Amino acid sequence: TQSTRPQRILSAVQKNATRGDPRSVIRAIDQFCSQKEWAMNVGNEKGCILDSVVSEVNPATVLELGTYCGYSTVRIASLLPPYAKFITLEFNPDFAAVARQVIAWAGLEDKVQLVEGASSDWIPKIKEQFGIKTFDLVFLDHWKEHYLSDTKLMEECGLLRKGSVLLADNVICPGAPDYVEYVRSSPRYKSHYFRSHLEYTKAEDGLEKSVFLE
Ligand SMILES: CCCNc1ncnc2c1ncn2[C@@H]1O[C@H](/C=C/CNC(=O)c2cc(-c3ccc(F)cc3)cc(O)c2O)[C@@H](O)[C@H]1O
Numbered sequence: 001t002q003s004t005r006p007q008r009i010l011s012a013v014q015k016n017a018t019r020g021d022p023r024s025v026i027r028a029i030d031q032f033c034s035q036k037e038w039a040m041n042v043g044n045e046k047g048c049i050l051d052s053v054v055s056e057v058n059p060a061t062v063l064e065l066g067t068y069c070g071y072s073t074v075r076i077a078s079l080l081p082p083y084a085k086f087i088t089l090e091f092n093p094d095f096a097a098v099a100r101q102v103i104a105w106a107g108l109e110d111k112v113q114l115v116e117g118a119s120s121d122w123i124p125k126i127k128e129q130f131g132i133k134t135f136d137l138v139f140l141d142h143w144k145e146h147y148l149s150d151t152k153l154m155e156e157c158g159l160l161r162k163g164s165v166l167l168a169d170n171v172i173c174p175g176a177p178d179y180v181e182y183v184r185s186s187p188r189y190k191s192h193y194f195r196s197h198l199e200y201t202k203a204e205d206g207l208e209k210s211v212f213l214e
């Protein structure tokens with residue numbers, strides 16, 4: 001049977017990256033996706049912005065919405081302090097299976113908890129299931145029409161505290177207009193747009209960093 005794109009990405013990692021070396025895993029995926037097949041990883045240009053925000057926040061608790069193949073999961077996990085708790089939510093079992101193997105190849109399986117399921121189902125259960133009070137950092141990279149509803153759900157579930165940072169991919173392309181309008185107009189957020197390019201292309205895209213104020 002035909003392989004899927006995520007399976008081909010995993011094969012490229014297993015072929016070209018060194019076990020236990022997260023940077024070589026990131027490089028292998030970026031090389032594959034720029035030379036062979038485009039895929040919706042955050043990519044290296046926006047990935048460097050992601051890295052700088054993770055390093056600046058130095059989070060003890062992180063939530064990622066939309067694991068896909070685990071590219072940004074590996075970038076984030078490789079920068080976390082040893083005590084950090086990192087949960088990534090992925091509701092497609094095939095993508096989750098690939099992501100687990102990519103994360104394991106990078107040697108980061110002990111730093112990340114990949115939870116299979118939908119964000120809307122899991123966000124209300126995170127406090128009790130994982131003993132997490134609030135998130136210092138949330139990376140949004142799942143279905144763009146769910147960015148806003150999931151952000152409001154996180155607010156309602158008390159998962160954000162004064163200073164929590166939301167970092168959202170794809171502000172321009174594909175775009176998340178209702179989310180961007182919300183975080184830029186709400187007095188409860190201080191937002192900043194990091195202009196960049198769509199992964200592996202010359203098209204404009206960027207990340208929106210929003211700090212929760214209350
Ligand atoms: C209940 C549904 C919402 N909750 C969810 N909970 C858990 N996982 C969820 C999820 N939604 C989606 N996912 C997963 O996130 C991933 C989805 C990501 C969606 N991303 C995009 O559409 C995207 C798309 C582009 C893109 C840009 C230009 C273009 F021409 C074509 C595509 C670029 C990106 O960087 C993107 O992130 C998948 O792995 C999916 O299974």
Ligand SMILES: [Mg+2]
Nearest residue numbers: 042141169170
């Ligand atoms: Mg994205």
